[in-house]
Amino acid sequence: MLKVDNLIASIGGNQILNGVNLQVNAGEVHAIMGPNGSGKSTFASILAGRDSYIISGKVSFLDKNLLEMPPEKRAREGLFLAFQYPVEIPGVSTTNFLKTAVNKIREYRGQDSLDAVTFLKLIREKMKLVEIDESLLSRSLNDGYSGGEKKRNEIFQMAILEPRLAILDETDSGLDIDALRIVANGVNTLRKKDNAIIVVTHYQRLLDYIVPDFVHVLYNGRIVKSGTKELALELEERGYDWIKENENVIT
């Protein structure tokens, strides 16, 4: 589904990604872990199409060249980024915005627009998934939402837009244990054999709830170690220092 080949990215003369290689197949959940400043969020936002970086390498998504696509095309092709810091947009109600988004994606896929009633039904169904309140959705997008509400709203949007590949960028940060469970349940419900999920996280605790098939460690802009969920547990126990040391010895 996603194939990343020697992805290099720099911003303002600083090279952040130093050749990332990654393959994600349908039905898989990959966790990308790593210490602060290792390039995790940069990787996530480059996949979603943020254009502030100078990029080289190859990324194919569903056999198409992802790096050539503007962000909206990536979204319409089925890529979704749950933001680490969801942007507040005063004056735009969450429901109105989502209706526009859903219909843009449907239009791209050659499907009819959802009418108001069908859309409302969809909203009500998905709301339950992340236990989000309807009154929140009529308010301005993320404007004045608490940290937890913002993160739940991201997963809610994911549920509505039904992406083929979802990238969750530190969705666990700032969540208390109850909110974490709600968010994770939402994600697990959306887990299907024809879609894939990349979970970007600093801590292992989210992975107790969203169990990954593969775990990768990103350090200094490269994936330096890959394994199964046991690797996450080892990281939890030993921290990142042993990875750093190994890596620094090699380089």
Add this chain to the structure above:
Amino acid sequence: MSITEKELRDHFTNKFGDFSKTLNGSQPAEISNLRREAIEAFAAQGFPLAKNEEYKYTPLTKVLLKSLKLDPVQPAEAGVIPPFNEHLIPELDGHLLVYWNGKLAYRSEDTPKGLVIEQLDSLDHARQREVRKYLATLTNYQSDAFAALNTAFFKHGSLVKIAKDTTLDEPLIIYHLSDGQSGPTYTQTRHLLVAGENSRATLVEININLKSNQSTFYNAVSEVFLEEGAQLYFHKIQSKCSGAIIVDNTHLHQENNSQLHCTTVTTGGTIIRNNLNITINGEHCESHINGLYLIKGNDHVDNHTVVDHRIANSYSNELYKGIIDDSGTGVFNGKIFVQPDAQKTNAFQSNKNLLLSDKASMNTKPQLEIWADDVKCSHGATTGQIDSDQVFYLRSRGLDKQQAKGLLLYAFATEFLEHISLPVLKDYLEKVIADMLHYDKS
């Protein structure tokens, strides 16, 4: 060919004699003295030049000298008024007054109970003396050349009285249509409105400049009095003013417990200067003052506002927003005065602007003068560009760049709509704004 300031000034002062003769006998000494004082004040000041602080960023005089010819002061009194229905806002119902080049062309037949409307040029001497009690008591003709010019030359306009305890179910709608087809027009419209004690009303004032190859100069003064407990929604709409030169002096005076919602929407014009002056002369008053300007091409829109808190325990909240594209220019100057007796005043002011092009410019100057010590006041101004993080967020959800920007601009621009009391007008403005911003609402 341009004329000089002195030529234009002399033109008006010389015309004053002839103009006074046409009014001969129709006005009492109280009014003719007022006009004389005003023309003297005008002659002494002249049109404001660039060194005048109040007009520093708005070269009105320069534009007037370039655009005007030394033609009649008043628009043609005679002449056939063409059908104008197509220019009015569809389905916006209410008690209608339509002025064509400054002269009353139409008025709805049935006047609602509690509403009295007279035309200033048809008052007898006794009524004019009564009116003098209000007339030119709020306007600053001694210090503003345009107010002085209007005070010297006004002829047409409405005197509106909303009786005590009256609630008007339908709005009063005043249209000003300008048409320069038969030559440049100078319009000196004057309105006086008194909202009686505990009355409730909505007033909509709409300027429309019809397509013309000639310049139209619309110079208006309105004085509005809110007596105790009066509630007034006042919507000023300048949505079809392309090509117009407009100077609008609107003064509002509030007494105890009165509530004002004043909204000014401008979508461009050759040069538009709105002076909105609000005097809060009572306790427990509320003033909600909102403005929106959308400026494109080479248009220039200037909003000068003054909120003068004279008495304690009142509240004012002012928000002006602007989006400026192309080579457009916006000006905002907002003054808040809190006088020594106005303790416990809450006064807020904010001006927010988005610039969409490198050549667009905005001059903003919030001013706060506080002479009382127990008050809550704030003011602020921002000018920037569309937030690229917001655009990226929306695009990452499938909206293309154009739609994302349109949605953000539309959301920015429509915040004031909650203060529009009429659903039909609200719908109309939503459409005007969406069209201006190329935003597809569906």
